[in-house]
Amino acid sequence: MFFDTRPISSDTLVPDDPALGLIAMSGPNDPAPSIRIAQGRIVELDGVAEANFDLIDEFIARRGLDLDVADEAMATADLDYALMLVDPGVPRRDCVRLAGGMSPAKLAHVLALMTPVELMSAMTKMRVRRTPSIQAHVTNRVDHPLLIAADAASAVALGFRELETTVPVLRDAPSNALALLVGSQVAGAGALTQCSVEERTELELGLRGLTTYAETVSVYGTEQVFVDGDDTPWSKAFLAACYASRGLKMRFTSGSGAECLMGAAEGRSMLYLESRCVALSRAAGAQGVQNGGIDGVSVTASVQDGMREVLAENLCVMLRDLESCAGNDTLMSFSDIRRTSHTLPLLLAGADFLFSGFGSIPAYDNAFGPSNFNAEDLDDYLVLQRDWGFEGGLRSRSDEDLLPLRRRAAEACRAVYDELGLAAFSDEDVEAVVVAHGSLDLPPLDPGLVPAAGDAIMARGITGLHVVDALAQRGFTIESERVLAMLRARLDGDHLQTAAIYDTEMRVLSNLTDPNDYSGPGSGYRISADRRDQIGRVRQERTHADLVAEQGPAAGCLRVANGRPARERPRPDEVVVGLSPAFAVTVWQTLGGCTVAEALRQVLAGLEEEGVASRVVRVRRSIDVGNIGWTAARLSGSGVGIGLQGKGTALIHRADLPVLANLELYSNAALVGPPLYRALGRNAARHARGATPEPVLLPESAEPFGPRYHARVVALVAEERRAVEPLDPIEVELTWP
Amino acid sequence: MAVTDPAADLRITAETLRRQADLAEGAGNPQLAENLRRGAELTAFADDELLRFYDNLRPGRSSAAELDQLAADLDARGAPRCAALVREAGGAYVRRGLIS
Known part of the structure; x- marks a missing residue:
């Protein structure tokens, strides 16, 4: 059974068994709260008469309770006292004073009525x-x-x-x-x-x-x-x-x-x-x-x-x-x-x-x-x-x-x-x-x-x-x-x-x-x-500068030089690859850990493998991968384009689709490595030829994306945003060092 | 080693403990005050005496008569609150059949 393999199943839990004391609170054998005072001494505590006190009853009765407030405290309804505890308007000292006159069973009764949040609220006070x-x-x-x-x-x-x-x-x-x-x-x-x-x-x-x-x-x-x-x-x-x-x-x-x-x-x-x-x-x-x-x-x-x-x-x-x-x-x-x-x-x-x-x-x-x-x-x-x-x-x-x-x-x-x-x-x-x-x-x-x-x-x-x-x-x-x-x-x-500690200057902090x-x-x-x-300063914290600096080792992996303004559909058998504004400018490494050069090289290789020509443009107005791919598709002679962000998010788009649609999307760039970029190129080529290829599936992963990558996404997206220019797409020349 | 009588000059005094007891009482905790006052009484006793008294109060260590004697000794040496504690213990132990 699957659930037996979970860690929680190694914990042994038991049903209530009051005879063995296995009951959290409000046990059927717990006494009803009581304090009876005669001639200034407690003669009954929680249902036990003085003559039958055990050592604990006797010690509490003789020394532990405030007889002056016992009658008032024991007469206070459990719910009324519980309400006092959670009401921030009731001073702490008032609650303490009444507790001083409450028997053990009385306090247990009150506490058993309280929800977790009520208990927490009372503790704060x-x-x-x-x-x-x-x-x-x-x-x-x-x-x-x-x-x-x-x-x-x-x-x-x-x-x-x-x-x-x-x-x-x-x-x-x-x-x-x-x-x-x-x-x-x-x-x-x-x-x-x-x-x-x-x-x-x-x-x-x-x-x-x-x-x-x-x-x-x-x-x-x-x-x-x-x-x-x-x-x-x-x-x-x-x-x-x-x-x-x-x-x-x-x-x-x-x-x-x-x-x-x-x-x-x-x-x-x-x-x-x-x-x-x-x-x-x-x-x-x-x-x-x-x-x-x-x-x-x-x-x-x-x-x-x-x-x-x-x-x-x-x-x-x-x-x-x-x-x-x-x-x-x-x-x-x-x-x-x-x-x-x-x-x-x-x-x-x-x-x-x-x-x-x-x-x-x-x-x-x-x-x-x-x-x-x-x-x-x-x-x-x-x-x-x-x-x-x-x-x-x-x-x-x-x-x-x-x-x-x-x-x-x-x-x-x-x-x-x-x-x-x-x-x-x-x-x-x-x-x-x-x-x-x-x-x-x-x-x-x-x-x-x-x-x-x-x-x-x-x-x-x-x-x-x-x-x-x-x-x-x-x-x-x-x-x-x-x-x-x-x-x-x-x-x-x-x-x-009560509650005394020393601070680092040896000052006493106490009640x-x-x-x-x-x-x-x-x-x-x-x-x-x-x-x-x-x-705030924990070991896992990374500043924006730290995250941008992670790009450093891959910097210069590819040189992308602006060429002429992007032509529209110069030949029918091509796929256009649109690059994001910061791609190989300030963003050099994808979330999946490959260089932007490697990602692009694999996409182009995939296209070439299928015998389709490619052209690379930089989309300068938008950082949105859908918009980048769609812009590329509209420039493409085949009507099929690829959008590629610096952080590695990629998709295949077609000019006749709405801008927010796509043919295939690699939404989780962290899971994408070189073989998948190559597969994306191949599939784009097949779409360009009018085929309907099997979509590439990303590998299964139970790991969360956000905790590791979202802070990085924010840093890289900020770099993309900074690189945006109000300019039309431009063809680029690639130099592979 | 330079230290010869280590404990003597670093002992809290009975007066200080009684002053702290008054503060505790004023802050609404007469039980803590009482404990500090018992502590004030015990400043007069040596470490090994305290350890012995404590042992004697543990279950089955002393007869009722021995606890009475301990209480009397404490009384005689200016520790009436501790003596009262021991007497009360003796009574409770006998009533509950811990000792005879």
Whole structure:
């Protein structure tokens, strides 16, 4: 079956199965929303009486909800609140205030009512920070420290403001964190770094200043899964306080599908469970949540309405006034169309972090598994950003930009490892890393090196300040100052506020300093003129001059000299070939890639092959191939003419036909090569003799013409237009160099 | 290496965290404020103590009595908010049968 061969057919989809938690939203077993308050405490939450609260209910009930607005919020009709969310005239703070008094089931009910566009519209208003940002994954298969550093430098140069690494082997974690920290400060200041590992180790790396934020503080929507994950809401809340105590930014991680994968969804819908996670995160005092297509996204994607659920859970975070780090970090389909469709709505709507993260390294090097977008997709992403004008956070960079930064990062990392006695790398290692696409391009790494470096970092108590010192000792002054600045920034704590990031001047952008003030068209985050210019400059862009210059190599392939004014029908056995105004003047190469000389030579050869005489004229008043061919036909003794444009479009015309008709047309010049021009000449000759030859068929092609050629057509047509003169056709003499 | 006592002079202070907590409260997020205030309390504790407390709060690591003791210790060392968190955890863990 043909459809079985399509990529989409490798995705496994399932019908709703609430018993297994395989239902996106509005599950039959989801509780009816409720909050009952007695003596200033919540005694019932979403249909569960206090005595029966599980750990999650209790944590949310005790800490997460605003009792002062609960009655008002719960009494607000779902549709009325949904309308508030999409109405740009209703201030964000009003929506946040009411959400504070809504139970998890209540928010899930509201979100389930909203269409994709309504969700997007609400997100534009409800995200915390005005300026969207983007996170990168920076990992490799072998935890090569120099490659991590170089890739971190590239990522920051591209615009990523948070970098996340992880490890296949826990012992490598300290080394990865250190290398990432060094590399992150090479291209500019202020990028935050984290190392996603088991909770305790992640905390320790943060305490030591080897990371500058934490994200993998995972929470789940059912008690069983939470406890299976070796934590409770209280232990997670304590962990959050530990991070705060050392001035470290931190967010929680949830994301639908996890409970199904752990076999304990309690028959609830994904959106309801996720709404519990988000309420719990708020209750614990986390400033933000990573969700919306994390590790379990393919489970969510397997059920009906799954992608809408993912968007809804992102919005849920925003409604709780938390930083939304919006997922898109797991490849969720074999189909490029489908994975793009997962991410695009979020890109258009905007989030505090659009990805968490984008795989800035090749998919095979992503130790998290491939992200939904990877290094291979970087240019696609940049072009999407250019197409739509959303703030995607990234910019195009050339090798000239990146290679010196990669070298600097690799050298800095090498110096730190040497200075701290962690490992020695050679010049060859550095050289390979600078130009590497990924770890497969590197010489093999001693498998014991990174674990040993990690052990040494831990055993010897190496901290971020040791890194500062080592960089300074080895002359990496700027990097040393930047790492120190990241550590110093902990002292004032401004980055502990919601949705805080640093810009490249180390200014904090957060809910306090850069609040989302969207209130309809013309408000909120807007792309500046400079930023628009930056977004526009992508690798695929070709200026008019570039496109005209492509003609250069073929210039002079044919000399066409004006002769006498074109005679009318001097002999009956001829076919006249009409050339366009710029043919062999400024246009030298057809879209199909042959020179104009070759195209014309083949046409004339085809005529000669059939024993028909030819005469070549230049049509100077028109660039239209039909008009050119028809003009040639009217001059032709046989009444048959050929029109030939510089870009290679060609046709056979006859004098008695309307100007816009033709006998045969090569409309898609990109598909026409020398043999077809010869065939066109032959057929024109047969028409001239009164025969009715089989039309020449262009080869089949499923490739689109426009994306590759239309910009070139515009450039070449402009050249034709410039060459037009208000003069009658003229016979030409051809010289073939 | 020149660095001898790396962490000491690059620690956020309790006062700063409480000031940030007030800002968070003013911005309408009392839960974030509470977390920053718990963090302010924990500035007085060494890294390895924090790691140990965290471990003790994980499922099945401590008995109810041990959590009570941890709460009492936190109280005694000027961390009443963290102590309250631990007490609340202990009660919930016992009620849900995680520990006895």
